[in-house]
Amino acid sequence: MTGPVLAHEMGLSRRLLPAPAIPRPGLLVGGMVGLMAVAVLGLVGAGIVQEHAAPAQRLLAPGTIGHPLGTDQLGRDVLARTLAGFRWSLAVVLPATLIAGLAGTGIGLAAAASLGWTRVILERATETAAGFPFLVLAAPVIAIVGRGYWPLLIVLAILASAPFALAVFDATWGGRGRMPVFQALYAVPAALPVVGAFIVADLVVTEACLSFLGVGAPEVAPSWGNMLADARQNVTTAPWILYAPAAALVLTVLSANWFGEGLGQLWRVKAR
Amino acid sequence: MSVATLLFILVRLSASPAALLAGAGASHAEVRSAHVAYGLDGPILQQYVTFVTRALRLDFGQSPAHQAAALEVVRLRLPATLMLTAAALAATALVGVSLGVWLGLRADRPEHGWAFRLLLTGQSLPALIVGLVLVQVVGLTSAMGASAPLSFTLSALTLTWWLTPRAARLTAAPVAGAVRQTWVLTAKAMGATSRDVLWGHVLPNSLLAALALVGVQVAFLLSAAVVVEWLFGWPGVGNLLAVSMQARDFPVVEAAIFAIAFLVFATYAMVDLVLAAVDPRLRRRATPP
Numbered sequence: 001m002t003g004p005v006l007a008h009e010m011g012l013s014r015r016l017l018p019a020p021a022i023p024r025p026g027l028l029v030g031g032m033v034g035l036m037a038v039a040v041l042g043l044v045g046a047g048i049v050q051e052h053a054a055p056a057q058r059l060l061a062p063g064t065i066g067h068p069l070g071t072d073q074l075g076r077d078v079l080a081r082t083l084a085g086f087r088w089s090l091a092v093v094l095p096a097t098l099i100a101g102l103a104g105t106g107i108g109l110a111a112a113a114s115l116g117w118t119r120v121i122l123e124r125a126t127e128t129a130a131g132f133p134f135l136v137l138a139a140p141v142i143a144i145v146g147r148g149y150w151p152l153l154i155v156l157a158i159l160a161s162a163p164f165a166l167a168v169f170d171a172t173w174g175g176r177g178r179m180p181v182f183q184a185l186y187a188v189p190a191a192l193p194v195v196g197a198f199i200v201a202d203l204v205v206t207e208a209c210l211s212f213l214g215v216g217a218p219e220v221a222p223s224w225g226n227m228l229a230d231a232r233q234n235v236t237t238a239p240w241i242l243y244a245p246a247a248a249l250v251l252t253v254l255s256a257n258w259f260g261e262g263l264g265q266l267w268r269v270k271a272r
Numbered sequence: 273m274s275v276a277t278l279l280f281i282l283v284r285l286s287a288s289p290a291a292l293l294a295g296a297g298a299s300h301a302e303v304r305s306a307h308v309a310y311g312l313d314g315p316i317l318q319q320y321v322t323f324v325t326r327a328l329r330l331d332f333g334q335s336p337a338h339q340a341a342a343l344e345v346v347r348l349r350l351p352a353t354l355m356l357t358a359a360a361l362a363a364t365a366l367v368g369v370s371l372g373v374w375l376g377l378r379a380d381r382p383e384h385g386w387a388f389r390l391l392l393t394g395q396s397l398p399a400l401i402v403g404l405v406l407v408q409v410v411g412l413t414s415a416m417g418a419s420a421p422l423s424f425t426l427s428a429l430t431l432t433w434w435l436t437p438r439a440a441r442l443t444a445a446p447v448a449g450a451v452r453q454t455w456v457l458t459a460k461a462m463g464a465t466s467r468d469v470l471w472g473h474v475l476p477n478s479l480l481a482a483l484a485l486v487g488v489q490v491a492f493l494l495s496a497a498v499v500v501e502w503l504f505g506w507p508g509v510g511n512l513l514a515v516s517m518q519a520r521d522f523p524v525v526e527a528a529i530f531a532i533a534f535l536v537f538a539t540y541a542m543v544d545l546v547l548a549a550v551d552p553r554l555r556r557r558a559t560p561p
Contacts, residue, residue: 027389099487131488131540136513136532140525143517205398209499212400213514228404232503239408246401254396261392 028262031197034255041248042086059238070240072230082244084222089252092152092217093203099157104164105188111165112172112184120164123169128164134206142215152207152216160199167195189269197260201253208249224249305349334523342523346509346531353508353535356424356501357493360431360483367432372482375440376447394437399496403430403503416446423504430500435493442485446478480551487543491536498532 013089059207062070064080069078138155145151171191173186210216211225212232217228224245338345375391378384406426450456451474459469498510505511513528 005387027392131491132533132536133492135495135498136529139389139498139513139517140522140529143520143525144522201396205400208398209400212499213502214518225400228400231404232407235407242408246404250397253398254393257392257396 025262025266026268027258031255031257031259033260034251035259038086038090038252038255041083042090049057061238069244070238072227072241073234078227078241078244081222081227082224082248085224085227085245085248086252088217088222089204089207089224092149092156092207093200095197096153096156096160096203097196099219100160101164101192103157104161104166105168106194107161107165108168109172109184109188111169126162126165126169129159130166134159134202135209138206139210139213139215142210147214147216147218149217152210154207156203160203162212163199164192164195167191175181175230194260194264194267197256197263201256201260204249204252204256302432306403338521338524342527345524346512349507349509349512350459350531352506353494353501353510354498356427356506357490357497359424359428360435360493361490363428363432364435364439368436369443369479369482371436372443373447373478376444376478377451377470378463379444379448379451388441391437391441394433395441396432399434400499400503402433403427403500406430407503417514423506427500427504427506430504431493431496434500434516435489436497438489439482439486442489443479443482445485446481447474449481450474450478480547484547485544487539490539490543494532494535 043046058073059071060074062068064070067077069082071077072081107122107126111119111126114122134156138159141155142151145155168188169193171187207216207223208225208228211221211223212229213225214229216225217223226251227241227245231238231245234241287485334341371391375384375387378387403426406429410422410426456469456474460466494510497508498513499513500506501508509528509531513525513532516522516524516528
């Protein structure tokens with residue numbers, strides 16, 4: 001929900017916020033370590049433990065043998081489901097970000113390269129789309145189209161392409177007039193990973209919120225949003241269902257934000 | 273208008289909207305009549321025009337669940353949402369903006385790094401998680417069981433938590449930029465105290481820039497409000513949207529989106545107006561010589 005804003009903020013802080021004299025790579029390194037952990041958990045985590053419904057083992061407390069973090073209301077292992085959530089979340093968000101990045105870069109460059117009214121219209125349209133909260137548009141569309149992997153992926157990709165387009169336009173035009181091509185060849189690749197990291201963080205949260213509201217992932221899918229909805233249902237009887245998916249979600253979002261911010265700071269130091 | 277266009281494109285991506293609009297388990301004839309009723313049998317451009325004109329006339333149809341005009345149902349929920357966002361905004365203006373000014377004045381000090389990291393971490397905690405932890409701490413068994421003051425307090429608290437780190441960071445950047453300007457040095461050289469410089473020069477300049485940035489955040493506050501209102505059972509537009517989506521009450525869903533879109537663009541317009549009214553540079557640009 002903050003991607004486009006951060007894109008704006010980046011454009012502004014590039015001019016205003018003084019960069020530290022020497023690069024402080026703490027944020028960047030921390031973010032990279034976190035993202036690597038998330039990637040590893042996404043690749044291998046789902047294979048370690050099997051999640052399957054076992055009605056006889058409903059709502060077991062953490063520490064039970066075989067279920068270190070307990071089970072949920074259908075007897076599914078909380079740890080296994082949380083780990084599977086990494087794979088689900090990344091499988092939705094990464095392709096969506098990639099598609100949005102390609103489409104957004106195209107739109108942004110087209111806007112910066114075009115003249116007169118075409119540029120004004122493209123710029124205004126991008127700004128309007130980027131300035132409107134993802135969730136409010138995505139939720140009803142998925143409510144109409146139906147839950148599922150593909151609806152989520154496509155809707156998120158379409159909505160996330162606007163902030164990408166705005167950031168690319170900002171980097172190559174940004175009110176200063178058109179940039180020479182060789183300069184744009186550096187500015188665009190520098191801006192993309194920063195915006196991309198923020199968009200990934202945003203989409204992970206949006207996916208969880210949509211699934212939490214019942215208009216995202218299918219009910220059986222191991223989405224953290226679904227798990228949080230289960231936690232909401234069983235808040236007094238089984239409070240342990242909340243912590244594992246919440247921690248996984250925060251780890252992913254935090255790593256992506258730190259990576260984006262750290263990289264942005266590094267570019268600002270280099271730009272001086 | 274642009275919201276209508278976006279919504280139209282996204283909805284048309286689905287194969288057969290008529291079948292869904294008629295509701296689950298509708299017979300073939302019912303689907304057919306929904307097809308005609310929504311004008312889905314015409315060419316695509318005509319469908320688009322129908323869709324947009326209906327939206328512009330604010331004609332969203334009747335809500336089957338509420339037995340009333342969808343727009344009226346949404347209108348009754350608007351005050352609750354406005355109250356909630358106003359409370360969150362007031363609290364954020366107090367906490368977030370002062371934090372941002374404090375942070376901006378210390379851009380070179382070591383504590384800045386730590387405070388900055390703390391804010392970035394706070395910003396990475398989604399409203400959904402903060403809300404769920406609050407639910408657990410308070411021991412709220414169900415959204416329906418919450419009394420109105422409790423649900424209001426918790427919702428406002430969660431939204432304030434969501435907005436504060438963003439507001440603080442966005443305020444800090446212009447303040448840090450302003451204290452580096454040469455006019456600060458000039459004013460100090462002319463004998464102004466730090467306090468005079470801060471209140472008379474730095475804050476008016478930087479808070480304007482912060483207002484433009486925070487205005488965008490306020491629009492996004494409304495999308496956090498959808499989740500938060502539903503979580504705590506606060507009877508606002510966001511809650512209505514969430515409930516209507518689950519009940520597949522599409523006239524109300526449509527009307528609620530347009531209400532939220534209206535609030536978003538009203539916020540942008542208001543920020544622009546305030547900026548134009550307070551900032552002499554923008555006034556001058558508006559009337560070129």
